[in-house]
Amino acid sequence: MEINSLDLAENRRRMLAGELYYAFTPDLTADRNRCKAACAAFNMACANGASRRKLVELWKDILGDKTPLPPPPSDPNEEETLSDYPWVDGPIKLDYGIYCKFGKQVYINSNCIFLDTCRITIGARTLIGPNCSFYAANHPTDPFIRNGTSGPENGKPITIGEDCWFGGSVVVCPGVTIGRGVTVGAGSVVTRDVPDFVVVAGNPAKIIKRLEVGDEARKDGENERKGE
Numbered sequence: 001m002e003i004n005s006l007d008l009a010e011n012r013r014r015m016l017a018g019e020l021y022y023a024f025t026p027d028l029t030a031d032r033n034r035c036k037a038a039c040a041a042f043n044m045a046c047a048n049g050a051s052r053r054k055l056v057e058l059w060k061d062i063l064g065d066k067t068p069l070p071p072p073p074s075d076p077n078e079e080e081t082l083s084d085y086p087w088v089d090g091p092i093k094l095d096y097g098i099y100c101k102f103g104k105q106v107y108i109n110s111n112c113i114f115l116d117t118c119r120i121t122i123g124a125r126t127l128i129g130p131n132c133s134f135y136a137a138n139h140p141t142d143p144f145i146r147n148g149t150s151g152p153e154n155g156k157p158i159t160i161g162e163d164c165w166f167g168g169s170v171v172v173c174p175g176v177t178i179g180r181g182v183t184v185g186a187g188s189v190v191t192r193d194v195p196d197f198v199v200v201a202g203n204p205a206k207i208i209k210r211l212e213v214g215d216e217a218r219k220d221g222e223n224e225r226k227g228e
């Protein structure tokens with residue numbers, strides 16, 4: 001495939017739809033470079049102990065989120081107006097940033113990676129331990145189609161529910177959906193969907209515990225998702 005003859009909009013549509021597409025086109029490369037620079041700025045500010053407000057601004061830059069922040073409080077030490085924004089300990093790496101969505105009060109520990117060639121959604125109040133990787137990106141297993149950086153690739157979206165907890169060094173593979181209130185043990189590799197309210201661990205991750213959660217708690221989650 002000659003990169004220069006590609007319909008770039010169609011190529012991007014294919015990327016997000018999980019179809020075979022080419023990653024090294026000028027527009028996708030420029031988008032990744034934009035995100036790389038935004039991540040570098042965020043990581044540098046994090047390492048230098050920047051204020052919560054500065055870090056939230058830089059985090060929003062990574063995601064391409066143009067919505068304005070609430071005005072600063074008169075006392076800059078009282079930034080409770082920002083309490084719903086994710087807490088992110090750098091360094092962090094996202095591929096595009098614009099294809100990731102994080103719910104309120106998410107926490108991300110250091111050295112996490114989000115390869116968002118398809119959409120990655122993380123539910124509210126989910127806690128993510130250090131060195132976790134969320135790989136929506138994938139390549140064909142046939143080496144002759146894969147063909148290094150000249151070949152096409154495809155991905156699958158990753159969806160994580162609310163109130164999950166990922167221990168350190170978890171890998172989430174392309175196409176995985178994890179339910180609400182799930183705990184994922186340290187070092188797990190999640191290759192298949194996970195239902196609500198369970199603990200999974202291992203490689204591949206398997207259910208090691210089911211939580212007793214009343215119907216009311218399940219209903220609360222549904223209402224919250226509907227914005228009630």
Ligand SMILES: CC(=O)SCCNC(=O)CCNC(=O)[C@H](O)C(C)(C)COP(=O)(O)OP(=O)(O)OC[C@H]1O[C@@H](n2cnc3c(N)ncnc32)[C@H](O)[C@@H]1OP(=O)(O)O
Pocket residue numbers: 107109127128129130166167168169183184185186187188199200201202208209
């Ligand atoms: C947001 C942050 O920054 S988090 C900071 C980093 N912290 C971490 O990464 C800690 C993550 N915690 C873990 O992995 C814990 O082991 C938990 C949460 C999974 C333990 O969950 P529990 O439901 O209490 O499991 P429990 O300890 O009873 O173990 C049940 C079984 O699963 C196994 N198991 C527990 N954790 C794991 C794991 N990570 N990988 C593989 N097996 C595991 C146990 O060995 C045990 O097996 P056995 O019955 O054969 O002895």
